[in-house]
Amino acid sequence: MTKKSGAKKPEINELARSRDRISFLYLEHARLNRQDSAIKVVTNEGIVCVPSALISVLMLGPGIDVTHRAMELMGDSGMAVVWVGEHGVRQYAHGRALNHSSKFLVQQAKLVSNRRSRIHVARKMYQLRFPTEDVSKLTMQQLRGKEGARVRRVYLTQSKRTGVPWDHRQYKPDDFNSSSTINKALTVAHQALYGLSYSVIAALGASPGLGFVHTGHDLSFVYDFADLYKADYSIPLAFDMTAEYGDDYIAGRTRRGMRDEFKKGKLIVQMVHDLKYLLDVQDVPEAQTLFLWDDREGLQKFGVQYHDFEEVN
Structure with a gap:
């Protein structure tokens, strides 16, 4: 088995909150890879490592070559990724940020x-x-x-x-x-x-x-x-x-x-x-909150093996 490099996937409460992150970073004509918990940006001018958990949205312009490992880190870090046109003026696709509350x-x-x-x-x-x-x-x-x-x-x-x-x-x-x-x-x-x-x-x-x-x-x-x-x-x-x-x-x-x-x-x-x-949402629940919906009994526990009602009775 090949051992993965870099830090382990962070827990939700370990990630920087949206309000504490850098607003956005636009990149073009570069190769993106992963180095530990940072995005390694390689250009003709040199190499820069960007802490993934501190970027709110990454805008990828023309000439970007990104590895699977880099995308994995972006997803684990809750970074929104948007593929855009030259100058960042058109949006072609996006990757959704990490979230576990609905x-x-x-x-x-x-x-x-x-x-x-x-x-x-x-x-x-x-x-x-x-x-x-x-x-x-x-x-x-x-x-x-x-x-x-x-x-x-x-x-x-x-x-x-x-x-x-x-x-x-x-x-x-x-x-x-x-x-x-x-x-x-x-x-x-x-x-x-x-x-x-x-x-x-x-x-x-x-x-x-x-x-x-x-x-x-x-x-x-x-x-x-x-x-x-x-x-x-x-x-x-x-x-x-x-x-x-x-x-x-x-x-x-x-x-x-x-x-x-x-x-x-x-x-x-x-x-x-x-x-x-x-x-009108003030009290946001903790992440990792998952329930089953019931029209009569309200929210029910997830991960429980329920039995047929008629079978029980």
């Missing part, structure tokens, strides 16, 4: 499946964006109108602040370079925000696809959640990067700028708090 998922499914509770959660999302106004009686159409006006004001305010001309949002998924510099920066900044949002959602056990405002896409809730933070993070950062650097390596500069802003603003901490608030 409390967030069950609550989310319950809330999104009822019209009244779904609107209630959507209003909570908009209330976070309009903290000085009461939106509890507004319809979804009214909320969309208010949000559209708010976002337009945000773009115009950032344009005036930085001196970067602004016309409209333009994004072609298949032709990144055809956009204006500010639109390139916005695309990269938003994608970084989506990656971090997905990581927190998956790490806490919620579903990225069960959206309350967006619907019909496997990342609907990611878009819902990320929209809460664009006005404070991705939009102003994109205008700052464009004003300072123009089109000079704008994708890489913007991505690194977002990483720094996530850390400075402690955004992961805020995201965890907001997700618990939106889904």
Whole structure:
């Protein structure tokens, strides 16, 4: 039998919490292997070892060669892995983060499946964006109108602040370079925000696809959640990067700028708090919690050999 190298698989309570991790790491044109409990990154410039349990989401760009042992470590460490396009602007596939509690998922499914509770959660999302106004009686159409006006004001305010001309949002998924510099920066900044949002959602056990405002896409809730933070993070950062650097390596500069802003603003901490608030989940059970569902007797023990009722009687 071949002996596996590296440390043993960690227990759930040994892993770093989402709020304590580095937000994301983007890699391209590199070979990834495992060295003990770290991801060994080999590039033409040298070798770097990245502690796997301290990364929230790993974005793998073009030219990545990753070994089975490296992927095994990422999964054991609760790291979300996303395969993306050049500059990190498109998502092709993802690997789900480690989680053993369904409390967030069950609550989310319950809330999104009822019209009244779904609107209630959507209003909570908009209330976070309009903290000085009461939106509890507004319809979804009214909320969309208010949000559209708010976002337009945000773009115009950032344009005036930085001196970067602004016309409209333009994004072609298949032709990144055809956009204006500010639109390139916005695309990269938003994608970084989506990656971090997905990581927190998956790490806490919620579903990225069960959206309350967006619907019909496997990342609907990611878009819902990320929209809460664009006005404070991705939009102003994109205008700052464009004003300072123009089109000079704008994708890489913007991505690194977002990483720094996530850390400075402690955004992961805020995201965890907001997700618990939106889904009304505060008391999260310990991992390794598994039961059998019963429509009459409630939750039953797992791992018990049950007998036929008629046979017993």
